[in-house]
Structure formats: C-alpha cells, structure tokens
Amino acid sequence: MTVAVAEQSGLRTEYPFQLPRGFVDEQGGVHREGLLRLATAKDELTAQAEPLVRQNPAYLSIYLIMRTVTKLGTVPVIDRFVVEHMFASDLAFLQDLYRRVNQQGNTEAEVGCPQCGHQFLVDVTGEASP
Numbered sequence: 001m002t003v004a005v006a007e008q009s010g011l012r013t014e015y016p017f018q019l020p021r022g023f024v025d026e027q028g029g030v031h032r033e034g035l036l037r038l039a040t041a042k043d044e045l046t047a048q049a050e051p052l053v054r055q056n057p058a059y060l061s062i063y064l065i066m067r068t069v070t071k072l073g074t075v076p077v078i079d080r081f082v083v084e085h086m087f088a089s090d091l092a093f094l095q096d097l098y099r100r101v102n103q104q105g106n107t108e109a110e111v112g113c114p115q116c117g118h119q120f121l122v123d124v125t126g127e128a129s130p
Contacts, residue, residue: 013038014070015101019090023072023082031073036094039102043067065094 014037022032047053047063062083069078083091112119 015097017094017097019072019086020093021087021090023075023086023090025075029074031075034072035070036097036101037068037070039064039068039098061091061095061098064098065091068098069094 014035017034017036019032022030024030043064047060050063053059053063062080066078066080066083072078075082
C-alpha cells in the first residue's frame with residue numbers, strides 16, 4: 001500500500017510534531033519540527049536485530065526513532081548520531097509519540113487544568129483535533 005492509497009482510505013501514516021526543545025546540529029542550528037511515520041514490522045524486527053540493541057536493550061528506542069522519524073527540520077539524515085544527541089526531553093517526547101501512534105492509534109493525551117481540575121484531551125503533536 002502506498003502512502004497515497006493509505007491517505008485516500010483515511011489511514012493516517014505520518015504525524016507532524018514539534019520537539020519541546022529541538023535538536024541542535026553541529027553548526028548550532030535548532031530543528032524542532034518533523035514527521036514521524038507509523039512503524040512497520042520490519043522496523044521493529046530490524047531494530048531488534050541490531051548488535052548494539054542486543055548488547056544494550058535501551059538502544060531499541062533509539063533505533064526505532066531513527067527509523068520512523070522521516071523529517072526533522074533541515075537535518076538531511078536522521079541517524080543514530082542525531083537521536084543520541086537529542087535532549088532527553090525531546091527523546092522522551094518522541095518515545096511517547098511513537099508509543100501513542102503505534103500502540104494506541106492516536107496522539108491525544110488527557111490532561112487536567114491545574115486551577116480548576118477540569119479534564120480534557122490535548123493532541124500532543126500540536127495539531128487541532130477534528
């Protein structure tokens with residue numbers, strides 16, 4: 001199934017995001033906006049077969065993020081170096097987004113107003129909900 005066919009059938013395959021802090025490249029440029037695509041079985045299997053993941057299972061999320069983030073600002077290639085050099089808060093954001101879109105099928109989180117306690121849904125990608 002191509003992306004065009006997926007979009008026509010109503011299946012959403014890419015999710016825009018904005019990192020809380022942003023990846024700082026070697027020239028000092030900050031990259032915050034990007035796209036994360038749905039993971040495939042191949043993404044999961046390939047990541048689990050990586051020698052570094054076998055030595056240290058904590059690297060699984062690094063490999064999954066680098067395989068599924070298709071765009072991050074003007075960074076030409078999203079590789080292990082890029083993901084390893086993200087701020088911890090940005091990596092945690094992407095791990096949560098990955099989990100939400102691939103396991104729960106949505107990008108919404110329930111939050112509460114700190115003043116009145118009212119509970120409501122917020123789209124963590126920053127997009128307006130339909």
